[in-house]
Amino acid sequence: MRAIAFSTLTAASILSSAFAIAPARAASASLTQLAQSEAPAIAQNNAAADRARASLQKIKLPQGFSIQLYAMAPDARSLMVGPNGTVFVGTTDDKLYALRDSKGVGRADDVRLFAPQVRFRIPHGLCFDKDGALYVVEQNRVQMFPNAEASVGSATPDMRVLVEHGKLIPVSEESGNHTTRMCRVGPDGKLYISFGQPYNVPPADKVKLYDETGIGGVIRMNRDGSAREVFTRGIRNSVGMDFNPKDGTLWFTDNQVDGMGDDIPPGELNRQTAPGQHFGFPWYGGGKVRTGDYARSEPPKSVIFPQVEMDAHAADLGMTFYTGTMFPERYRNAIFSAQHGSWNRSVSIGARVMVTTLKSDQTADRTEIFAQGWRDPNGAYWGRPVDVAVLKDGSLLVSDDRIGAVYRITYAAK
Numbered sequence: 001m002r003a004i005a006f007s008t009l010t011a012a013s014i015l016s017s018a019f020a021i022a023p024a025r026a027a028s029a030s031l032t033q034l035a036q037s038e039a040p041a042i043a044q045n046n047a048a049a050d051r052a053r054a055s056l057q058k059i060k061l062p063q064g065f066s067i068q069l070y071a072m073a074p075d076a077r078s079l080m081v082g083p084n085g086t087v088f089v090g091t092t093d094d095k096l097y098a099l100r101d102s103k104g105v106g107r108a109d110d111v112r113l114f115a116p117q118v119r120f121r122i123p124h125g126l127c128f129d130k131d132g133a134l135y136v137v138e139q140n141r142v143q144m145f146p147n148a149e150a151s152v153g154s155a156t157p158d159m160r161v162l163v164e165h166g167k168l169i170p171v172s173e174e175s176g177n178h179t180t181r182m183c184r185v186g187p188d189g190k191l192y193i194s195f196g197q198p199y200n201v202p203p204a205d206k207v208k209l210y211d212e213t214g215i216g217g218v219i220r221m222n223r224d225g226s227a228r229e230v231f232t233r234g235i236r237n238s239v240g241m242d243f244n245p246k247d248g249t250l251w252f253t254d255n256q257v258d259g260m261g262d263d264i265p266p267g268e269l270n271r272q273t274a275p276g277q278h279f280g281f282p283w284y285g286g287g288k289v290r291t292g293d294y295a296r297s298e299p300p301k302s303v304i305f306p307q308v309e310m311d312a313h314a315a316d317l318g319m320t321f322y323t324g325t326m327f328p329e330r331y332r333n334a335i336f337s338a339q340h341g342s343w344n345r346s347v348s349i350g351a352r353v354m355v356t357t358l359k360s361d362q363t364a365d366r367t368e369i370f371a372q373g374w375r376d377p378n379g380a381y382w383g384r385p386v387d388v389a390v391l392k393d394g395s396l397l398v399s400d401d402r403i404g405a406v407y408r409i410t411y412a413a414k
């Protein structure tokens with residue numbers, strides 16, 4: 001099947017394009033029969049890919065590192081690498097993508113829509129369990145694909161609904177704000193899901209509901225959807241989390257309050273060491289900066305403050321622990337995190353990849369810029385990093401939702 005170009009990616013045209021390029025089957029197969037047989041492929045060799053490759057010359061990396069285009073995928077956001085190396089890409093739209101480097105050449109040669117007949121709604125949270133099942137957390141539903149990698153080419157892979165629509169959060173709290181979920185399977189085998197809350201700062205009459213449901217926090221549940229509980233409280237909008245492989249602690253980014261000035265409050269990189277810990281929001285707008293809305297209200301006791309205070313409004317999103325061996329020793333078990341870039345700061349900041357190294361006690365040591373250049377000298381963004389993930393060979397993937405691309409960063413000693 002010939003690849004479908006980006007411009008044809010609508011619900012109706014995916015089917016019509018697929019039918020038009022399969023003339024041998026057109027006479028005898030209906031659109032439904034064709035759609036059920038094979039997932040549509042996404043074009044890779046086009047002008048958009050050429051522009052992306054040319055733009056990567058602007059990216060600055062430490063000595064010995066280089067960056068290449070891995071794949072084009074519209075609205076590329078969250079990344080998850082399967083046990084067999086397939087890369088799944090979540091979006092804020094209604095589509096999921098599967099990327100495969102079948103030739104082992106360092107770029108995806110097979111890029112397809114995943115489960116195109118499933119009617120997704122913001123399929124952003126992606127994670128695998130030890131058995132190879134892929135969990136997809138949408139705005140208000142959780143699904144599980146038990147054989148995701150083996151069924152990439154199928155339009156109708158096996159799928160099970162774990163949490164029905166409307167049961168993940170109250171439907172009344174669905175919003176266009178802070179609605180991209182993230183998920184991980186923890187060392188305890190449970191499924192962890194982050195929930196952003198839909199306000200800049202929520203009104204006081206929402207605090208009790210959010211505390212009970214885990215909105216503005218992280219919940220965990222058994223992998224069959226049972227035994228749900230709130231694990232983390234006091235988060236504004238976390239769009240990145242991962243477990244430290246060395247000590248099992250949960251780390252997560254958090255985007256903090258807008259409208260308080262260019263340089264406050266800071267973004268956050270947090271570490272959670274026990275269930276039920278509270279990270280301060282909405283009493284704190286980021287770091288130890290109090291919000292005006294809750295300035296006269298007593299914050300919870302034993303608030304946990306961030307391990308790292310990031311630049312205000314840089315929009316810290318996806319993060320991962322580096323588990324590979326390709327990069328030099330100083331990066332082993334370090335945290336790589338993506339900054340999407342500010343949207344309402346008078347001078348833009350962000351659009352880069354950060355790295356945070358850890359001390360021997362597994363607390364944060366030093367944070368520095370690892371990759372930058374997606375922001376032009378005039379402050380405009382030509383690209384916006386969203387998430388990071390480690391491939392099996394130890395290279396690092398970075399997604400970019402502005403141009404719909406996934407990049408691969410490699411290292412070779414010089």
